[in-house]
Amino acid sequence: MLSPLQSSVIGVVSFFMRGFELGVDFKGGNSYNVQFEQPVEIEQLRGPLTESFGGNPVIKAVNTDNTYNITTSYLINEQGPDVADRVITKLHEGLTKAGVNSELANFKRTDGSGTHITSSSQVGPTVADDIRDSSVKAGIWALVLIFLYLLIRFRRWQFSLGAVLALFHDVLITLTFFTLLHGLVPFSLEIDQAIIACILTVIGFSVNDTVIVYDRIREFIHKYAGQPKEEVLNMAINTTLSRTLITSGTIVVVTLLLLVFGGGAIRGFAFGMFIGILFGTYSSVFVASALVVDFTKEDVFLKKDFSA
Numbered sequence: 001m002l003s004p005l006q007s008s009v010i011g012v013v014s015f016f017m018r019g020f021e022l023g024v025d026f027k028g029g030n031s032y033n034v035q036f037e038q039p040v041e042i043e044q045l046r047g048p049l050t051e052s053f054g055g056n057p058v059i060k061a062v063n064t065d066n067t068y069n070i071t072t073s074y075l076i077n078e079q080g081p082d083v084a085d086r087v088i089t090k091l092h093e094g095l096t097k098a099g100v101n102s103e104l105a106n107f108k109r110t111d112g113s114g115t116h117i118t119s120s121s122q123v124g125p126t127v128a129d130d131i132r133d134s135s136v137k138a139g140i141w142a143l144v145l146i147f148l149y150l151l152i153r154f155r156r157w158q159f160s161l162g163a164v165l166a167l168f169h170d171v172l173i174t175l176t177f178f179t180l181l182h183g184l185v186p187f188s189l190e191i192d193q194a195i196i197a198c199i200l201t202v203i204g205f206s207v208n209d210t211v212i213v214y215d216r217i218r219e220f221i222h223k224y225a226g227q228p229k230e231e232v233l234n235m236a237i238n239t240t241l242s243r244t245l246i247t248s249g250t251i252v253v254v255t256l257l258l259l260v261f262g263g264g265a266i267r268g269f270a271f272g273m274f275i276g277i278l279f280g281t282y283s284s285v286f287v288a289s290a291l292v293v294d295f296t297k298e299d300v301f302l303k304k305d306f307s308a
Helices: 004-017 042-053 083-097 125-154 157-181 193-223 229-261 264-295 298-302
Strands: 029-035 058-061 067-072 116-123
Touching (some): 042 058, 042 067, 042 083, 125 157, 157 193, 157 264, 193 264
Antiparallel strands (some): 029 067, 029 116, 058 067
16 A cells, blocks of 8 residues: 555656646636426437537526536636627537526527526636635635634644644645546546535544544643553554444445445545545544654653643
8 A cells, every 4th residue: 555655756747747627607608598498308409419519517406497507617718709608508418408498598589488498697717716725725724714713722833733744644645636536537526615524524534533633632632641652552452443443434435335326426526425434534643643643753652741
């Protein structure tokens, strides 16, 4: 198995070599509210529209009856007076493949009936940049606040730094799978706001698991003062290992079911959760705890008063 350092290096290299498959949220796109003449399902539209646009569009139900919002990044980087018409043509083409009757001129008949576009807008590159910057800031602030929380709780920077480095490892490994496998798996691995929510969820789960192990390490430092620090660490991990495996295993099973049986819209999220929980559990046991031992001097484990 690759070491955390080797895995991180592979991830960084892949970021520059392959990059990410960015969703509409991060690179902009055109958004259309389409009202359908007959009832349709999202999955009925997703496949044909993905084929037509050459990428995975975002399809969401709107409160209005039988209306869906369809957002695509198709031709977002091109300029010209005919770009909007070309996007609408592809939208019409995809809907036709989905078995939806529509007319080309904004799909709208003179009487306003039939399948037609009720409104349209564009998510510009500036807005996409703001969303991307906000997502990065959210991740950084999450790590900073976790560092401060653990520093207050355990009163030692070694615990805070070990946990934050382990969390950074979890995020990096999860994103590595997204950059390595996009275009190679039969579902979308676009980086959008749902994936950012997935990353933050993985951070929250992983730090919770890490804190439980840390609590037991602190308890055993008091209980077994004078023992070698490696032995104290091993005893602490062994007493929490069954709880860690049962909790993580339950969540892994649920995310695996979502990945296999869930719709196309949530498979990317389920995949990120599946990878994040697996490596988050690994890092809580083998990375975060080991870093505490590496950062902490031997004499700390010889004191009964851990706060001293």
